[in-house]
Amino acid sequence: MRPFHFCMFFLLVATVSAVAQTPAQSGNPSLQGEPRRFDTREYFGYVPANEDDALFTNQTALAEEFLHAHNWIRKQYNLPAYAWDEELASYARGYLMQRYEDCKLIHSNSKFGENLFWGKQRHWAPSDATYYWYQEKQWYDFKTLSCAPPPKACGHFTQMVWRDSQRIGCALQHCHNIHMGMLIACEYDPAGNYVNENPLQLHVA
Numbered sequence: 701m702r703p704f705h706f707c708m709f710f711l712l713v714a715t716v717s718a719v720a721q722t723p724a725q726s727g728n729p730s731l732q733g734e735p736r737r738f739d740t741r742e743y744f745g746y747v748p749a750n751e752d753d754a755l756f757t758n759q760t761a762l763a764e765e766f767l768h769a770h771n772w773i774r775k776q777y778n779l780p781a782y783a784w785d786e787e788l789a790s791y792a793r794g795y796l797m798q799r800y801e802d803c804k805l806i807h808s809n810s811k812f813g814e815n816l817f818w819g820k821q822r823h824w825a826p827s828d829a830t831y832y833w834y835q836e837k838q839w840y841d842f843k844t845l846s847c848a849p850p851p852k853a854c855g856h857f858t859q860m861v862w863r864d865s866q867r868i869g870c871a872l873q874h875c876h877n878i879h880m881g882m883l884i885a886c887e888y889d890p891a892g893n894y895v896n897e898n899p900l901q902l903h904v905a
């Protein structure tokens with residue numbers, strides 16, 4: 701069985717499968733451009749070593765924040781922590797470069813699990829994307845291993861808490877046109893989201 705991939709429009713909570721070319725638009729588009737509603741870094745207890753917003757120049761700070769937010773979530777479910785993987789991060793950066801012109805939420809053809817996030821403005825940080833992916837937990841039922849019906853989606857969340865996934869690498873990037881906003885991508889290896897499997901339990905091959 702192939703793992704699923706998931707995308708996310710900021711605050712629209714729409715997902716598309718790996719084959720869909722255009723994400724469904726739903727919800728209230730006017731919300732997309734809103735400023736941050738609250739401090740997601742504070743939510744995850746992340747204290748940047750550097751006050752400057754150096755996310756676009758300092759790869760170490762970027763990695764630290766993505767990893768911190770993901771592992772905060774993993775800890776809630778007693779899962780082993782993710783390790784940062786520079787090859788995955790490099791893959792994510794390379795793929796977002798390919799989306800620089802169109803800024804579209806389209807999945808790459810990676811063999812990794814892949815979470816995508818798009819925001820209309822350019823102020824989104826690793827903790828923000830991770831937080832909005834994490835919010836899908838409210839739609840997921842661990843007893844039945846199922847998600848609330850579309851347009852609700854849970855795949856970003858289940859990938860983040862997929863026990864067998866061990867490594868992540870992520871990237872964020874402004875798009876070509878300032879009105880297009882920015883994209884954030886995380887790659888997960890090994891990929892998760894196999895149907896009818898419990899994310900929290902070891903995969904039985």
Ligand SMILES: *[C@@H]1O[C@H](CO)[C@@H](O)[C@H](O)[C@H]1NC(C)=O
Nearest residue numbers: 748749750754758760761764
């Ligand atoms: C980059 O970020 C790391 C981790 O937050 C920090 O320790 C380091 O001082 C930063 N480097 C620069 C050049 O700002």
